[in-house]
Amino acid sequence: MTGTDTRDTIISARNLSLIFETNDGPVHALKDVSLDVKQGDFVSFIGPSGCGKTTFLRVMADLEHQTAGTITVNGVTPEEARRARAYGYVFQAAGLYPWRTIGGNIRLPLEIMGYSKDEQARRTAEVLELVELAGFEKKFPWQLSGGMQQRASIARALAFDADILLMDEPFGALDEIVRDHLNEQLLNLWDRTGKTICFVTHSIPEAVYLSTKIVVMSPRPGRIADVIDSPLPRHRPLDIRDSQEFIDIAHRVREGLRAGHGDE
Numbered sequence: 001m002t003g004t005d006t007r008d009t010i011i012s013a014r015n016l017s018l019i020f021e022t023n024d025g026p027v028h029a030l031k032d033v034s035l036d037v038k039q040g041d042f043v044s045f046i047g048p049s050g051c052g053k054t055t056f057l058r059v060m061a062d063l064e065h066q067t068a069g070t071i072t073v074n075g076v077t078p079e080e081a082r083r084a085r086a087y088g089y090v091f092q093a094a095g096l097y098p099w100r101t102i103g104g105n106i107r108l109p110l111e112i113m114g115y116s117k118d119e120q121a122r123r124t125a126e127v128l129e130l131v132e133l134a135g136f137e138k139k140f141p142w143q144l145s146g147g148m149q150q151r152a153s154i155a156r157a158l159a160f161d162a163d164i165l166l167m168d169e170p171f172g173a174l175d176e177i178v179r180d181h182l183n184e185q186l187l188n189l190w191d192r193t194g195k196t197i198c199f200v201t202h203s204i205p206e207a208v209y210l211s212t213k214i215v216v217m218s219p220r221p222g223r224i225a226d227v228i229d230s231p232l233p234r235h236r237p238l239d240i241r242d243s244q245e246f247i248d249i250a251h252r253v254r255e256g257l258r259a260g261h262g263d264e
């Protein structure tokens with residue numbers, strides 16, 4: 001996007017640093033991270049283990065606090081954004097309660113937030129439809145495949161209709177075919193809902209296929225090595241991965257990852 005981009009800034013980080021004090025001394029998880037995420041962006045964070053991807057997401061979600069720098073989410077602090085229910089969070093493991101049905105799991109945050117029974121039912125049906133799990137409401141998690149469980153966990157994060165979806169390697173544990181399918185479905189869902197998505201991944205093809213913006217990170221200390229605004233069209237059939245444009249972006253991501261490693 002160029003200077004004509006008039007979309008609202010949803011996440012704005014400036015010189016964000018986070019040091020964990022540990023028994024072995026300080027760990028510089030993030031150093032001088034600056035980034036703007038715009039309304040409707042699909043942003044992937046990619047980088048080797050320990051480069052601070054999860055920490056960055058957790059700062060956005062008010063689960064960690066920076067030791068220096070500033071960050072706003074929807075124009076306010078992460079804490080205020082959390083209180084305003086600005087985002088849903090999807091973890092690496094689906095994390096569904098085994099003693100609750102799929103519907104029961106999705107309703108849980110709505111129950112806690114005090115939605116009426118009718119509203120709970122309406123929203124649950126709506127998000128199950130969105131993730132293509134209509135008809136599975138009364139099943140228990142163990143009756144679903146891993147990919148379906150992950151979709152149910154996405155439905156749970158969508159149920160209170162937050163503008164922002166924070167997803168920490170949601171498909172990391174799934175096989176490639178299932179992952180391809182979920183990637184397609186997630187793009188579809190993003191397109192239909194206009195949500196802003198921050199997505200952590202280790203997979204270069206996944207990052208390139210999904211994103212409007214790819215943030216390449218490097219470790220020790222965790223920094224941003226490159227930010228790539230994707231020229232790929234919004235509508236992306238899976239075979240776009242064979243196109244020269246796709247291969248070129250993947251190459252640039254790989255170069256960014258390699259440059260980050262070179263510092264060690």
Ligand SMILES: Nc1ncnc2c1ncn2[C@@H]1O[C@H](COP(=O)(O)OP(=O)(O)OP(=O)(O)O)[C@@H](O)[C@H]1O
Pocket residue numbers: 020021022027028029047048049050051052053054055056222
């Ligand atoms: N609560 C904590 N206390 C101490 N150190 C931590 C804590 N959380 C994370 N770290 C350290 O901060 C650094 C960044 O961790 P983080 O989990 O953000 O990396 P990551 O890029 O998400 O890694 P991965 O890809 O393996 O999930 C690592 O060195 C990690 O050991």
